[in-house]
Amino acid sequence: MVRKSFHYFHPVLLIPVLLLLSVTVISSCGTDSDHYSPVTEKGIPETTEQKAFAIALHGGAGVISKDIDPETRDGYLNALDHALRIGYELLDAGGTSLDAVEAVVRYLEDDERFNAGKGAVFTSEERHELDASIMDGRDLNAGAVAGIRTVKNPITMARKIMEESRHVLLSGDGAENFASLMDLERVDNSYFNTERRREQLHRAQERASAGNSGTVGVAALDRHGNLAAGTSTGGMTNKMPGRIGDSPLIGAGTYADNNSCAVSATGHGEKFIRNAVAYQICAIMEYTGVSLQEAAEQVIFGKLDEGDGGIIAVDRYGRIAMVFSSPGMFRGAADSEGRFEVAIW
Ligand code: ASP
Numbered sequence: 001m002v003r004k005s006f007h008y009f010h011p012v013l014l015i016p017v018l019l020l021l022s023v024t025v026i027s028s029c030g031t032d033s034d035h036y037s038p039v040t041e042k043g044i045p046e047t048t049e050q051k052a053f054a055i056a057l058h059g060g061a062g063v064i065s066k067d068i069d070p071e072t073r074d075g076y077l078n079a080l081d082h083a084l085r086i087g088y089e090l091l092d093a094g095g096t097s098l099d100a101v102e103a104v105v106r107y108l109e110d111d112e113r114f115n116a117g118k119g120a121v122f123t124s125e126e127r128h129e130l131d132a133s134i135m136d137g138r139d140l141n142a143g144a145v146a147g148i149r150t151v152k153n154p155i156t157m158a159r160k161i162m163e164e165s166r167h168v169l170l171s172g173d174g175a176e177n178f179a180s181l182m183d184l185e186r187v188d189n190s191y192f193n194t195e196r197r198r199e200q201l202h203r204a205q206e207r208a209s210a211g212n213s214g215t216v217g218v219a220a221l222d223r224h225g226n227l228a229a230g231t232s233t234g235g236m237t238n239k240m241p242g243r244i245g246d247s248p249l250i251g252a253g254t255y256a257d258n259n260s261c262a263v264s265a266t267g268h269g270e271k272f273i274r275n276a277v278a279y280q281i282c283a284i285m286e287y288t289g290v291s292l293q294e295a296a297e298q299v300i301f302g303k304l305d306e307g308d309g310g311i312i313a314v315d316r317y318g319r320i321a322m323v324f325s326s327p328g329m330f331r332g333a334a335d336s337e338g339r340f341e342v343a344i345w
Contacts, residue, residue: 051318052336053091055220057083057104059114059330061266061310062213064344076113076330080342083107084332097220097228098136105155105230108216112194115214117153120192120234122201123241128192130234131248132158137227137256144248146171152185155232204238211237215247217264219314229254229262245269251279258316260285261292267309275303296323
């Protein structure tokens, strides 16, 4: 009779198996974050291919009707495609993730389709107050501005605060003064006006509600292994003057840490603040070793309510997650392995 070989197991064979198991357990329990080692839910190290660079962007999440006319839809897709290409080319040429984040966000701020820079939504008093933030995953340096009224590109202001001041977040008159000191391009508040946003405001006022969609954000990994993220927004339509959302708050709307990932969020800001969404995703990755996708799903589907919004994120290996619970999220993803895609629903 032929005995099937897998039924035969000599005890000596247990030695290498036990050794392997102990190495796995030690590496997944290690506390040294420099030696972060991703493990799956079952504690098995993931096979992760390192990508040279990667970038993900969003142009806001919300109720985006599938019935929009094809011309409008294509306009959005082309804008996302163009923005993604700017970031892709910069990273491909060896540029830094910070430069890519700033350049792509600036491009989207200048496009009035999006609720950031030109095209920002109106406050209940029919003015504009813009929020933005940027973070460097190398050293957790960060800069942010809240409620700025006259800076054409708030993301550049956020970067100036990060690099040229001792602070992380500036608001109000102090922020306006700092913008003058830094010689940033200024505009009259009416520069941000668009008819579309004015109509949106009037509709929201009739319903006594506040809406959102069109915030922009970018997360990127560069060829030097550094992560960065940035977010820029006009906030919520019909918001109270002085209201600050999640976008300029490090840990809520934006976070980047080379030990885990870079995240930019979009959606109902108050919910993202309460749940420290961007930081929480990075922390879940770092502390539990699950993948970026898994960490993002745990937060977006487990901590927030359906329809609250979503995130785009890139981890230290160049893996991208784009997770949202709203009907749509304008988004794009590209990496050094040839991925290049934009989508809405
Ligand atoms: N999160 C932004 C805010 O609450 C809005 C958005 O992402 O659409 O200000």
